[in-house]
Amino acid sequence: MKVLKGKSGITVLFRPMKTGLVDMHYYVKVGAIDESSAEWGYCHALEHMVFAGTEKRTWLQINRDWEKIGAYYNAHTHHDRTTYDVTCLKKHWQESYEVLADMFYNCQFPKDRWEDVEKPAVISEIEADLDDQGTVLAETLYRTGIGDSYHSIVGGLDTIRSATIDDLTSFYQEYYQGDNVYLVVTGDLTEKQLMRVVNRYDRLQTRKQVKRKQFNFKFNYGPVTVESKGAQQAYLQTLMPVDIPRTYRTRVGLCLGVACLSQYLFEELREKRGLVYGASASLYWELPDQVFLNCKTATEMGRLDKTQRAFRAALNRFPEEGLSAERINNIKRSEAFATIGEQENIDTSAGALWEAYEEEQTDMDPYKKHLRTLDRLSVESIRTTTRLHLLGKDKLGKLVGS
Numbered sequence: 001m002k003v004l005k006g007k008s009g010i011t012v013l014f015r016p017m018k019t020g021l022v023d024m025h026y027y028v029k030v031g032a033i034d035e036s037s038a039e040w041g042y043c044h045a046l047e048h049m050v051f052a053g054t055e056k057r058t059w060l061q062i063n064r065d066w067e068k069i070g071a072y073y074n075a076h077t078h079h080d081r082t083t084y085d086v087t088c089l090k091k092h093w094q095e096s097y098e099v100l101a102d103m104f105y106n107c108q109f110p111k112d113r114w115e116d117v118e119k120p121a122v123i124s125e126i127e128a129d130l131d132d133q134g135t136v137l138a139e140t141l142y143r144t145g146i147g148d149s150y151h152s153i154v155g156g157l158d159t160i161r162s163a164t165i166d167d168l169t170s171f172y173q174e175y176y177q178g179d180n181v182y183l184v185v186t187g188d189l190t191e192k193q194l195m196r197v198v199n200r201y202d203r204l205q206t207r208k209q210v211k212r213k214q215f216n217f218k219f220n221y222g223p224v225t226v227e228s229k230g231a232q233q234a235y236l237q238t239l240m241p242v243d244i245p246r247t248y249r250t251r252v253g254l255c256l257g258v259a260c261l262s263q264y265l266f267e268e269l270r271e272k273r274g275l276v277y278g279a280s281a282s283l284y285w286e287l288p289d290q291v292f293l294n295c296k297t298a299t300e301m302g303r304l305d306k307t308q309r310a311f312r313a314a315l316n317r318f319p320e321e322g323l324s325a326e327r328i329n330n331i332k333r334s335e336a337f338a339t340i341g342e343q344e345n346i347d348t349s350a351g352a353l354w355e356a357y358e359e360e361q362t363d364m365d366p367y368k369k370h371l372r373t374l375d376r377l378s379v380e381s382i383r384t385t386t387r388l389h390l391l392g393k394d395k396l397g398k399l400v401g402s
């Protein structure tokens with residue numbers, strides 16, 4: 001990967017790739033963790049409003065200009081970043097980038113667009129989350145475990161209802177500028193081709209330095225129950241903080257160990273006992289400088305007790321039973337398969353470049369680096385890393401929310 005600098009001062013992360021498509025992402029280092037409780041949901045609301053039109057284009061023209069060249073465009077809000085992306089045929093990449101830069105820098109934030117269209121849309125989105133049992137349990141668990149410094153990405157009904165267009169505009173002014181903004185590009189382009197067009201259209205301004213708050217909390221291990229009338233399924237989820245792996249090797253080792261746990265839970269609860277339809281374990285890596293282990297499953301109300309016992313027992317038995325050499329080697333192969341799939345897929349590379357940049361690992365292609373590390377990791381080192389990070393404090397199986 002290449003780290004380039006545009007005339008406007010923009011940092012451009014570029015991955016040359018032989019493909020007929022070009023993918024372009026603006027990354028803004030602002031997300032739900034940067035919002036005060038009064039600003040809950042502003043990042044997500046802005047994600048909607050950036051599409052609301054510029055001096056040159058209405059919201060409809062932005063859509064049409066991309067649609068007429070068959071481009072795919074979208075935006076996402078995370079806890080630590082907000083992204084705006086477009087992927088298009090290579091022959092249309094310059095015009096496509098011009099629309100993206102125009103939309104991103106020149107948005108006009110029409111008041112009626114917010115009040116009449118996007119605000120009600122965001123409120124519906126929040127309500128849809130409140131209707132979703134799995135989401136409600138997960139969000140309650142995060143808030144209980146992490147405390148008040150945590151809130152959901154989608155926003156709060158009260159803060160969104162009372163947010164004015166001026167509130168959103170000043171939030172945009174504060175964060176969408178300076179070092180807080182990056183451009184990430186993947187495609188069959190030369191550096192020269194890319195930077196010529198970036199220098200023509202990028203309008204980054206630097207108003208002031210943005211300082212990100214430190215995200216600190218004391219983890220609360222209390223059990224949580226959320227009751228919901230009329231639900232068909234009981235959802236079970238556990239959350240546990242994990243020591244952050246300090247090196248890239250241990251990070252990969254831990255990911256493999258968690259993949260083993262995921263497979264083991266599925267085999268124990270579903271394949272052997274038929275208690276559930278699905279069961280999985282994953283690392284929740286969304287908050288900066290924090291990692292959590294998430295395990296979840298769901299079952300019929302009538303089988304809740306039995307499933308809860310089996311879930312707990314499986315978590316406890318995992319260190320002894322779940323980390324066989326055979327399972328670890330199989331998981332390594334399936335990770336290599338997934339990595340090569342991602343390496344060849346333009347949609348996934350912006351995220352990988354961003355992560356590599358954040359971790360100051362820009363010396364080589366992130367996928368090549370991952371495959372090389374996979375190759376070098378022994379069964380024993382994966383086992384040790386997994387036990388050390390997940391089980392070192394004998395925490396696994398302690399916390400079950402339902």
Ligand SMILES: [Zn+2]
Binds near residue numbers: 044048122125
């Ligand atoms: Zn949304």
